[in-house]
Amino acid sequence: VFAERTNLAGVRHILLVLSGKGGVGKSTISTELALALRSAGKRVGILDVDLCGPSIPRMLRVQDSAVHQCDSGWVPVFVGQDKAIALMSIGFLLERLDDAVVWRGPKKNALIKQFVTDVAWGDLDFLIVDTPPGTSDEHISIVEALRPYQLLGAILVTTPQ
């Protein structure tokens, strides 16, 4: 029996960035956190599960990138000054940047599961997961899919009002 090394086996900690409210700065914080951790010498990845409004690619100037496949799945796009932050987002799977992803829950859930199991993250100290606003399909699915792994916890973002 071969013990399959999962794609998340090399990830030490997973951080969820959540809100409930939209437009408070989840993606901004996710990006800055990733860059700061990288500056501190950590190996970092970002998983953007905001399927309807993926903001991370533009924030890291890779909105025109595409992803490639390898034996263990999708190869993330490497970003940041030293191209050492691994990023996966639905933004990379869209044919045109303005294409709306008009999917109902079940289809979103399937892709989120795939993002968790089929991205070749490699060895990371931190995987930061950026989420869309709300408490719905994406949130239920990402927590369910990540439950077997080392979920460090959630950071909640808000504004004062």
Added chain:
Amino acid sequence: AEAAELRARLRAVRHTVLVLSGKGGVGKSTFSALLAHGLAADESKQVALLDIDICGPSIPKIMGLEGEQVHQSGSGWSPVYVEENLGVMSVGFLLSSPDDAVIWRGPKKNGLIKQFLRDVDWGEVDYLIVDTPPGTSDEHLSIVQYLSATHIDGAVIITTPQEVSLQDVRKEINFCRKVKLPIIGVVENMSGFVCPKCKNESQIFPPTTGGAEKMCQNLNVSLLGKVPLDPQIGKSCDRGQSFLAEAPESPATLSYRNIIQRIQEYCEQHHFQEEKIM
């Protein structure tokens, strides 16, 4: 039979406007509330505000109706009335505590939206305004599908000037085109800030790629107006007061009023054209 039920319930609704974005936190609920207040200022008009943001219903707080409950009557659910001619319905009224999280998957959310449309006794309505959550998913597909039983005058799309917002809003515009939902126009919120002390104007969210104006030109949609940032807006929302009534002299109020008028004109013209055809 279901479609017939919805058609019957919505038969007495003259105009329906959807308020959409794609991006969160740009002011959809704020705008929906002010549109409702603005239209209801004419006491001869009956206005209904439906909040289908099931995970994050902001309308109860913004309309000063937190803690209100929904009542059942023989003819269905009663909306909560802010004024005699302004009724509101939101999932917020169904929660026992405002902090209760509604952690539902798509199908359950769709079910509630259908119930709102089928079971709420709106009566005769001149304007039905529907506030939506950010995105292009279940709620949006469902509302367009269920409202096809009546007709939707169009969508008002809200954005802020920055590219990170416009990026999502372009997707929303494409969604509208995909589902053949007419676009009344785009509103750019948080468009500049004028300091009340020194009167200097700052771009808090700089339009690095030309803002809503450029996007509207490129995509051939109407720019209904730009609304500047005014700290009083957020305050009024938190306190459940109408910003238009609290700050009648604010440049933001003037912008909102112009935009509301343009929407009204669009709806009236639309109706007139339909009547002509008939």
